[in-house]
Amino acid sequence: MNWYVLYTKPKWEKKVADKLLEMGVKAYCPTTVQVRQWSDRKKKVEVPLFSSYVFVQLEERERNAVFAVTGVVRYLFWLGQPAVVKEVEIAAIQQWLSAPDTYDVALDQWQPGEKVVVPHGIFKDQEAVVQEVKGTHYVLVLEALGCILKVAKK
Structure with missing residues (x-):
């Protein structure tokens, strides 16, 4: 099974990933914690690492199932084909996020x-x-x- 990149509505990345997981689709939305400043306070907020992108792993024939989820816009394409992300690249992102200072x-x-x-x-x-x-x-x-x-x- 390949990893594909979904383009989502702005600020919908985590919601889309959660809904896809509920449907039984393997989805990954890498997140990082940032400190955000408001006029009266600072707060740590979990934000997506890639704005408007969610990674999904599924069979080619099942690719259209993701459009049942509100917030999914389209697949990211590269050279006229849906962009495929290698398993080692997903693993590298996960490893880096687990220990970014090392x-x-x-x-x-x-x-x-x-x-x-x-x-x-x-x-x-x-x-x-x-x-x-x-x-x-x-x-x-x-x-x-x-x-x-x-x-x-x-």
């Missing part, structure tokens, strides 16, 4: 435009393209995950 990435001599394999940390063994080299950090594009990673230089 991972460190060290980079030394990369140049813009160079294709590299991340040597350490949560994205270890992921292919990336060096987009920028700054004084204190690198900016990497992880094409397989569709995201940009900012990594501090050592």
Whole structure:
């Protein structure tokens, strides 16, 4: 079974994931805790790591079942096909969220435009393209995950 990416209505990620789980669909909405400031107080709030995205694992023939859930907009597509996320990428996200302070990435001599394999940390063994080299950090594009990673230089 493949992991697919659902696009949801804004602020509906956790509700959609809960409803999908109730239906028996394996769903994953990675969340992180942030401190939010209001005029009278600060509060820790659990927010989705990826805005408007929920990961679902199901058979190709069952993909339309998710549209029975209010808040689901569509699947995320890549090159004309529904975007498929590898099991190891989902596991990497889960592992990173379980202990975010234990991972460190060290980079030394990369140049813009160079294709590299991340040597350490949560994205270890992921292919990336060096987009920028700054004084204190690198900016990497992880094409397989569709995201940009900012990594501090050592």
